[in-house]
Amino acid sequence: MKSGFACFVGRPNAGKSTLTNALVGSKIAIASAKPQTTRHVVRGIRNTEDSQLILVDTPGLHRPRTLLGERLNDLVYQTWSEVDVIGVCLPASQRIGPGDTFLVSEIAKLDKVPTLVALATKSDLVSKARLAEHLVKIASLEEELGIRWASIIPVSALTGDQVDDVADELVKLLPEGPRYYPDDTVTDEPTETRIAELIREAVLEGVRDELPHSVAVMIDEMGQREGRPADRPLLDIFASMVVERDSQKGIIIGHRGERLKAVGTAARTQIAELVGMPVHLDLHVKVLKDWQRSPKFLDRLGF
Known part of the structure; x- marks a missing residue:
């Protein structure tokens, strides 16, 4: 029996959360093209007869501008030090840049470096020639950064291409161990938290770049x-979307409440699918001034 923990790292929009969902076979992490979409550790569990792979989806490492940013970075470093394997997501559709090398060099500084696997995500978006060029560049990072890849795997979470190969490789690198969770568990995240995240995902869709961090x-x-x-049956949910300024409240509500209505419709559909029953969703927008910089508000919001 093999069991253990793996996490994915990568620049924003590298496909970390989408790959986590594909491996688990269920949507346990919200995904968005906006930076810093993931704000807390989400664990997804992939069970087989003789293995249990626990995938830890973490916030992205970034240059913090607020107390929230600092706390999220602390969470990332803590997770890195606790997992058995780290999958570094290097999208085939983008050139490897300073952000990628910084990320890997930070992992290399850990007292105990986990086993590293390179994942050329979004492989479906490029030609075979471009993918081959990308894989060669990934291999060259070993010498450049003083690391060693246990393997380099192209993968597309969207098409499912080589998703099972990624799972097999991660399991192969895990230690022997017990089942940490029952066989039918796909995540240890409370339903209430998953619902809040689905609402936030609906809010992030189509909003301006400065707003996602503030919601x-x-x-x-x-x-x-x-x-x-x-x-x-009918599930009643009363939720508050918290922003930092009155102007942001206006953006979320939109002209004559149209934006708020669209958020509610999108979120309600996904929540109903999650809980298996119709949902009545009552949404309000609340302003907590500069909550990202306030220890009191961050504690209240669970950060």
Whole structure:
């Protein structure tokens, strides 16, 4: 029996969360092209008869401008020091740049460096010739950065190409160990947290670049509505979308509330799929001035 922990690292929009979801076979991490989409550690579990691979999706390492940014970076370094394997996501559709080399060099500085696997994500977006060139460049990082890749694998989470190969390679590199979670568990993240994240994902869709960092979501109240027939349950969810300024509140609400309505519609569909019943979603926007810089607000929001 092999079991253990692996995490994916990479620049924003490198495909980390999408690959995590593909390996788990269920949506446990929200995905967005916006930087810093992932804000807390999400664990996804892939079970087989003789293995349990626990995938840890972490925030991206970045140059922090707020107390929230500093706390997220601390979380990243802590996770790196605790996992057995790190998969470095280097999108085939982008040239390897200073951000990638910085990331790998930071991992190389750890007291105990986990086993490293290079993943050429988004392999479906490039030609075979471009992919081959990319793989050669990835291999050259060994000498350039003083590291060693256990393997280099092209993968597309979108098409599913070589996703199983990535899983097999990660499992091969795990130590022998027990099952940490029951066989039917796909994540240890509470349902309430997953619902809040689905709402935040809907908010991030189509908003301006400065807004994503400023949005957090709190579930104020949640429960099945009483007095409903057993065959027609309804889950009531009351949630607050937290922003830092009044101007941001206006962006989320939109003209005559159209933006807020669109967020609610998009989120409700995904939440209903998650909980397996119809959902009544009541959304409000709340301003907590400069919450990303306030220890009190960060603690309150779970950061």
